[in-house]
Amino acid sequence: MRNWKNALRLLPLSLLVFFMTGCGEANLTALDPKGPQAQWIYDKMLLSLFVMIFVAAFVFAVFFIILIKFRRKPGDDTYPKQVHGSTTLEIIWTAIPILLLAILAVPTITGSFMLADTEPEGDHTVHIKVTGHQFWWQFDYEDEGFTAGQDVYIPTGEKVIFELHASDVQHSFWVPALAGKVDNVPGITNHLWLIADEPGIYKGKCTELCGPEHALMDFKVVALDRPDYDAWVAGMQAKAEDSSEVLARQGYEVFENQGCIGCHAISGAGSDLGPTLTNFGERTVVAGYLEYTDENLEAWIRDPESLKQGNNMPAYPDLSDEDMAALIAFLKSLKVNE
Ligand code: HEC
Ligand SMILES: [Cu+2]
Structure with a gap:
């Protein structure tokens, strides 16, 4: 309990440190891009973040729905119906990750060529x-x-x-x-x-x-x-x-x-x-x-x-x-x- 309280006391400090790491000499950060290369990387970070947020939100939502909906109710002694495998479900949850990976893969691969292009440009x-x-x-x-x-x-x-x-x-x-x-x-x-x-x-x-x-x-x-x-x-x-x-x-x-x-x-x-x-x-x-x-x-x-x-x-x-x-x-x- 004590440790927990101490940790809580450190929270404002750690938040301060967290927000200050961006200050001082300011730009040692990839989160404030100042050129096309860095901008591209930043955009892809956001894209993958959104994909991850979507996955996490979806999984948690399904998890809580199931947790609440299929809880054993008081006085209910019946044994739930047992199911084994569902082709439809399996196809769905294989297709979704493939789609998500494609969303990440296409720009990543084309971008890798762009980032590696060290041909001179202009005079x-x-x-x-x-x-x-x-x-x-x-x-x-x-x-x-x-x-x-x-x-x-x-x-x-x-x-x-x-x-x-x-x-x-x-x-x-x-x-x-x-x-x-x-x-x-x-x-x-x-x-x-x-x-x-x-x-x-x-x-x-x-x-x-x-x-x-x-x-x-x-x-x-x-x-x-x-x-x-x-x-x-x-x-x-x-x-x-x-x-x-x-x-x-x-x-x-x-x-x-x-x-x-x-x-x-x-x-x-x-x-x-x-x-x-x-x-x-x-x-x-x-x-x-x-x-x-x-x-x-x-x-x-x-x-x-x-x-x-x-x-x-x-x-x-x-x-x-x-x-x-x-x-x-x-x-x-x-x-x-x-
Ligand atoms: C044997 C080689 C050597 C000699 C002799 C030497 N230095 Fe250096 N010096 C270095 C190296 C290596 C560094 C870079 C150290 C690092 O940052 O890791 C350095 C860094 C420096 C820096 C910082 C440079 C910067 O860009 O910020 C200064 C100023 C400097 N030396 C001055 C001197 C002076 C004055 C002398 C003579 C009194 C001297 N050095 C003799 C090797 C040497
Ligand atoms: Cu080094």
Whole structure:
């Protein structure tokens, strides 16, 4: 009884948690689709939900009718009439499920072809190579000639085709508001396309258990209107072609002397060892999930292990405060659209 009451007390809290899971960064949900792929998936979820509700309602209704109608009445001692088999009934209850499955199967099969159609569409189709690493994402814009880390920028209203790879173990690429999930498998190339209808930042997540901090392997899709997207691409390309201005910045020395440069590219092609930092100053989080503050940045550099267990960045506990300040200022200055 006590347990039951406690459970009841937790109800408002759990409802709150339930409703809040949709808030905060808002769009880590498949229930508020923002593109045709996600919309299709959402519609099919509703369709199967309606089919299930119909089945459940029908079965429960029949169950209760029988329960009440055929109850043994007080004073009634007669033994009910015994029946064995009914061809009509059996045909009916075989046909209904077949019909229901057909209702689900036809759109599912035609839709599977639609979702797998990674043929370019229009003259602008964007191709991006995605590589999953423990526990971060690399985005190579091969046609454009540069690499981005953690945040993937796309134009709105255009078909974007992702080519999915993995460098170590299996990962899975999922941006619920825009599309379904497809696995990144070492040695295999998978594809996924999506379209973002509106500009915005869409949260993405790795959905394949890939190690201790799998749960923190977050990324973002930044959808921009074509002109803004073009400006971003031009900025990234300019940095890829000429990084002299970045290298001359204060704080770069520390970055170089500490060996950060060995894993983190700040222009051009990225490294497989760490996220490209070319536009790190434009990120909204550190390491995929930490709030973007100087304190968190410092904490990350001094001891990444304590924030993301098992990740592949070494700790720098002994950096002087001066070097740290210079380094942080340098990292925050890395922007492509200034
Ligand atoms: C041996 C390779 C390696 C070295 C050296 C290294 N890092 Fe990293 N760094 C990584 C990896 C791997 C990650 C991604 C960790 C994760 O999220 O799982 C990372 C992540 C980061 C991030 C977060 C990036 C983002 O997109 O949010 C920052 C900032 C960073 N490192 C700064 C530095 C600085 C500054 C140094 C030098 C003092 C440095 N790193 C040295 C491998 C390295
Ligand atoms: Cu992963």
